[in-house]
Amino acid sequence: MPIIEIILDKLPMCERKFWFRWISLIVLTFACWTVCLPSAKAYGNEEQMLLQAWRIVNQAYLDSTFNHQNWWFVRRDLLRAVPADREATYAAIEEMLASLDDPFTRLLKPEQYRSLQVSTAGELSGVGLQIDLNSRTRALEVVAPIAGSPADAAGLEPRDRILAIDGTPTQGLTLYEAVRLMRGPVGTTVMLTVRSPNTDGERDVSIVRDLIELNPVVAQLDTHSADVPVGYIRLTQFSANAATEVAQAVAELEARGAGGFVLDLRNNPGGLLQAGIEVARLWIDEGTIVYTVNRQGTLGSYEAEGRSITDAPLVVLVNGGSASASEILAGALQDNVRAVLVGERTFGKGLIQSLFELPDASGMAVTVAKYETPNHTDIHQKGISPDYEVLQPTIAPQQVGTETDEQYLQAVRLLTADSVVAEAA
Template sequence: MIEGRDLQLLARNVRNDQRSRWGGLLKLALILVVMVWGWLGPVDVAQAFSEDQKIFLQAWRIVNQAYLDDSFNHQNWWRLRQDYLQRPLADREAAYGAIEEMLATLDDPFTRLLRPEQYRSLQVSTTGALSGVGLQIDLNPNTHDLEVVAPIPGSPAEQAGILGGDRILQIDGQDTAPLPLEAAAQLMRGPQGTRVTLTIQRPKPEAIHKFELVRDRIALNPVVAQLDRQNPQFPIGYLRLAQFSANARAELAQGMVNLENQGAKGYILDLRNNPGGLLQAGIDIAGLWLDDGTIVYTVNRQGMLDSFDAPHHALTTAPLVVLVNQGTASASEILAGALQDNGRAVLVGERTFGKGLIQSLFELPDDSGLAVTVAKYETPNHHDIHRLGILPDQVVPQDPITLEQVGTAVDRQYQAAVQALIAG
């Protein structure tokens, strides 16, 4: 029989036991929450973001899902997001600044923000038209310096004497070192008739020059096609490709047909100082020369290989020599590597630029955009040429020459290409 005092003790023990159980469950729940928090990071629950924060978040998500390096340059990408969201964004320009700071942590000059005007300008330039001083520029993959790849024929820059390989130090007094590629290009663009001053460092001989240029309308004609009849027994079709724009493949194909009809027995394809452009244009142009074989391999962030193969529609089987130099970059290197590795062409000139990364364009809700490195490419023989370039079959050094000197006696690389074709 349980006495009253014992009953009170029993009831108290039961209550203590219940409290202990509930306390244990509560501790377990807290432990699980902490574990989930550690796995997933803090989750935004019913949190209202401003429009500027939404732009930042969209940029973060694009990089998070698409960027080639899933270590994000060995940093916690989620933590970086949270750190930036703690900062107030007063306006859209502040959001752009935060995005640019975030992208800079990747140490990849080719992954960059494109403000609305820059995004539109890039879209226009790949369709074959632009306005400005007429310079093709790129960031050196090793030094990140802003360099001239080549002036556009007939442009103010070409007429002033700016050369491929020149380093652009300042634009209207503004240092270019911290500028993304499109920001530098935007500074050089402007209304026709306006002026811009470029401070240039020339490597050979090393000197500083200032050029005051008058902006003009630049008409991009990516293809030059001429028949060289110096050797009547072996007419040579000369094709120069300035960039891989949307209309480059069609214009090059038409040039090849015209030269074939004029009796060309061999071809020289000049890719010197060609900075690249559209990846698909490079693949399509390779198909004009290759009847079969792999054109290029791409490697994504998971290390998965994809390949692009020739479509069995080559326009000619005539012998081909390709001219390359340090300004041959990106899609130009894809084309040169495909022709070299498949034994379709002999490469003559100097080691190429060495840009083996592929970018995709993503549009943000406010008409700005991101260029994001999404893959790297390998040549058909699985050579990764990023920062290494392609070594030509026949190395021929060449001092800078003007466009008027291309194909003349002072163009040592062209003369070597002619000899290689004639020798068979």
């Protein structure tokens, strides 16, 4: 006998009829719902790509409001039309990401994804220019030229606006569309139309493309500017080998008698977050290096690990081209009173992106967190103020770290001051 009948049989007749009607209604409703429920749809390859891109943003993106829109409605609209091919799928993903109004969250087609992986590994081809979309004006701006690159030799400077590339206006272009236009075979020429900050005039800058090898560290021993030899280390980018090369430079310079160090982060646009943390650990023995904050407001942190390689006094040079990982390092050294900063206010990029690979070897860069300095300072769009501001016009690459470099000379003077030595020790 079914269990329902056994239960009902124990009830009085009036209650038995009442419960029988309700149970019958519930069973009938459930049966109808089961019959009417649509079967799960088998998605094709293009739809699966769309769904994976949507899920990555849904799970990882920093802004839980998704730029004040219902992200499930975005998913519904995304699947209304099946893309005809992979290019149509890319276009749909790009349109979805554009709705976030975040220039740092972007699709990387296979060639772009490979190129980004190569550049962070220490190699780069093109004009040698780090660019960004201003989050307020949406203008394409120079973060910094790579030291010794064709863009550096052409005199491009941080905050220069790139108005056109070979006559194509940059308004409305994505970062990677702009990068694609600037790239080309070695030896060919690209024409950039540029406007510098605080000027109304435009100028055309002709740049010859070249193959650029990123040697992130330049090191030399200065025995002329101070009584005690000064180790000068210029870090141009936070690539995968940056910490190893900085550590090697410190060891070699100390072996040659360096009594203090100048770490030059000017025009260093950043790179790998982990590389910035590892370089900080070379200088800081204990304390927090950086805090990260996700969309739930949860704080994470990266700490020093008790393995600094020197306790020699340190001065750090920064300017408007010092961005991202450079600011993480500068903020860590400043807040932990391990170094003083000399130069100009930094760029102000306090957002962290992670890379996610898609099935066809394309990828997505997604803003997943923001960072705060050890003193819980949010520097996004604000930058870090140096302890000693020294304004300086642009100097030629060969003048950096010489007697014509006023910011460097101020750093050397501070290294000989008892107060800096006491603070940094």
